[in-house]
Amino acid sequence: MSTIMTATAAISLSKVSKVYGSGPGAVTALDGVSLTLSRGSFTAVMGPSGSGKSTFLHCAAGLDRPTSGSVRLGETDLSGMSENELTELRRTRVGFVFQAYNLVPSLTVRENIQLPVLLGAGAPDAAWFAHVVETVGLTDRLAHRPSELSGGQQQRVAIARALVTRPDVVFADEPTGALDTRTGAQVLRLLRSVVESTGQTVLMVTHDPAAASVADRVVFLADGRLAGALEAPTVKVVAERMTRLGEW
Numbered sequence: 001m002s003t004i005m006t007a008t009a010a011i012s013l014s015k016v017s018k019v020y021g022s023g024p025g026a027v028t029a030l031d032g033v034s035l036t037l038s039r040g041s042f043t044a045v046m047g048p049s050g051s052g053k054s055t056f057l058h059c060a061a062g063l064d065r066p067t068s069g070s071v072r073l074g075e076t077d078l079s080g081m082s083e084n085e086l087t088e089l090r091r092t093r094v095g096f097v098f099q100a101y102n103l104v105p106s107l108t109v110r111e112n113i114q115l116p117v118l119l120g121a122g123a124p125d126a127a128w129f130a131h132v133v134e135t136v137g138l139t140d141r142l143a144h145r146p147s148e149l150s151g152g153q154q155q156r157v158a159i160a161r162a163l164v165t166r167p168d169v170v171f172a173d174e175p176t177g178a179l180d181t182r183t184g185a186q187v188l189r190l191l192r193s194v195v196e197s198t199g200q201t202v203l204m205v206t207h208d209p210a211a212a213s214v215a216d217r218v219v220f221l222a223d224g225r226l227a228g229a230l231e232a233p234t235v236k237v238v239a240e241r242m243t244r245l246g247e248w
């Protein structure tokens with residue numbers, strides 16, 4: 001890999017394939033996908049149901065191992081890593097935001113956000129923590145429990161938690177799937193502003209053209225393969241492209 005690529009690529013997948021099962025029942029969920037995300041970019045992944053989006057996200061994030069091909073996070077090749085090393089990498093170098101916010105109900109907002117740092121027995125960086133909390137607009141909610149917050153606020157806690165370790169990449173799987181349109185739009189604007197204010201790299205899987213239009217680039221998957229990309233996407237163009245790819 002050239003010096004320029006290692007300097008700018010946050011994540012890089014090379015000919016990644018994933019086959020579930022074996023023999024006649026084997027399913028090829030990903031089929032030779034190569035993609036590079038530059039640092040500070042916001043990329044949305046779209047495609048019909050079953051096209052391999054979740055598998056792609058899981059392989060890129062080190063949650064699942066490709067059957068063949070390689071994934072690099074910055075300069076780290078995930079292929080040869082042990083389970084323990086992958087667990088450590090997920091804890092320290094990637095952040096996750098899921099549709100179901102996955103907050104710990106008994107912990108306060110502050111504790112939920114700090115959890116990844118506390119689990120690593122590290123000391124939270126106070127200035128960064130304050131910056132993240134302010135960016136997501138939760139400064140006056142730190143002592144609350146998740147059940148005392150709205151859905152949008154809970155997802156903002158999850159976003160803050162994903163950012164607190166200053167990960168190389170934040171992976172978001174349908175982050176607005178459980179939110180109403182207006183709250184979803186607020187959460188997306190927040191993710192966008194996070195990319196701009198922190199230089200964070202975000203990879204987001206979504207079914208929603210409006211969500212995808214917030215990204216810098218949309219990549220489309222169909223039958224486990226890359227089926228094109230759009231730069232500076234608009235809702236209309238994304239929706240048209242999805243309609244051509246088949247059932248959403």
Ligand SMILES: Nc1ncnc2c1ncn2[C@@H]1O[C@H](COP(=O)(O)OP(=O)(O)OP(=O)(O)O)[C@@H](O)[C@H]1O
Nearest residue numbers: 020027028029047048049050051052053054055056
């Ligand atoms: N653990 C598994 N075992 C067997 N097959 C699987 C497994 N996980 C996914 N698949 C299959 O791999 C293909 C891709 O699935 P994946 O969940 O990545 O698609 P997706 O695009 O995220 O779908 P959706 O939009 O419906 O969530 C599908 O045919 C799915 O049935």
